[in-house]
Amino acid sequence: MSNKKQNILIIGAGLCGSLLALRLGQRGYNVTVFEMRPDLRTTDISAGRSINLAFSDRGIKAMKLVGIEDKVKELCIPMNGRMLHDKDGNTFLSNYSGKDYEFINSISRGELNGLLLTEAEKHDNVSIHFNKKCKSVDFEKTTALFQDYITKDEFVEDADCIIATDGAGSALRKSYYLAKKFLFSFSQDYLSYGYKELSFLPTKTGDYKTYKNALHIWPRSSFMLIALPNLDGSFTVTLFLSYDEGEYNFNNLTTPELVTEFFQKEFPDALEIMPNLVDDFFENPTAALGTVKCSPWHYKGNTLLMGDAAHAIVPFYGQGMNASFEDVVEFDKALDQHLDNWEQIFKAYEKNRKKDTDAIADLAIDNFHEMKGHVVNPIFQEKRKIEMALEKEFPKEYSSKYSLVTFNENVGYRQAMLTGRAQDKAILNMLTDGIISSQDDLKSLLEKVKVETEAILEDD
């Protein structure tokens, strides 16, 4: 919109909200942000869920939009592939792509969030207020009710429009749901799995205890352990496990002896470098994993949901944050369309965006099954071999589903899902039927995969 004097209120200064504040500040809007937690740059609090995250090309594109990609790069540790660990402690590195220049990064949530807040606050037209929790939103009046955590005082803020980036438990989304004033659809699906964060501490000399430049995975079919490196030499380790199924689960791992026994049996090489396991296990919370879908994201031109508030997903594609950052890129494009009012902008944004966030939500569930089990299945490994060879030999002509989602930031998630799934099906079918093998000539392999993929896409 051309009137930059518009007052925009943002609820939540997490990853999405702080990037949005920065971008809208750059565009000249008056931006006020209210965040319920203390300022994570000056208070020793965990930045929320997951200490570190996989950060990839869609997120990088957003950092380029606001001109801070060099600063963000300093926070990144490249991870070239998955380092798989079997029960005997053998490891196998499976690169994410056949193209050497394609890799993902491990990044600290707190550092990245802090940088975005600092960059946003450089703009005089952006103000960020901490310890202010939004209790509800009156989306007819475009006002929000807040409570100050310290004084306990309540106050109401109004704005020309309100954008809620307050995460998976969004107060605005609850207000939509509770008011029943319009046809608001909402679904929340939990996995029967939870997660718990653990750690590998650095060595006494500050070095990494295992290979630094990989995302480590201990896939065990019905559960798994993963580890991502941090800049201080430690790794954040996450256990994904059922709450109540299987021999070991979160409900029955109740004593130090049982936890140690479980790790000894399933993750012996990890246990060797986790003298802190029992303390971590009993000090750190177990948290749930779920997918939130809803629509519409906006009410007239008054209010809008973005980031996890609109579309929380399970973490198995490493895309929740990247998708939330991409929201800001797509919203920025809607603003560029010079539409006349907020309602038109919100409508255009949601119409273009929702299909893609629905797709990444579904892909993230698929990847849960892939990571905990399929990665060690021989036919899956043969498919990976073929795809890596095709990507290496024909970098412009072939990208696997993982690459399309993670490294092809100009292909929407929905398109990546459709093409990627068809390719997967094509290769697996032809491998099962003995039509192709990883020993075949690559040119003829590429042709066969393309033809079969096209046929599957046409059938679907």
Ligand code: FAD
């Ligand atoms: P959030 O980061 O949740 O931020 C919301 C903000 O709003 C917070 O600061 C919160 O304090 C504030 N807030 C909440 N309620 C209120 C209120 N009522 N009033 C005021 N403020 C409020 N994504 C990746 O891309 N890669 C990964 O590797 C990855 N790993 C993950 C691992 C785990 C275990 C989990 C759970 C998630 C992972 N994600 C990952 C997803 C990622 O964390 C989210 O998608 C991302 O944080 C979404 O950003 P957001 O700003 O929308 O929400």
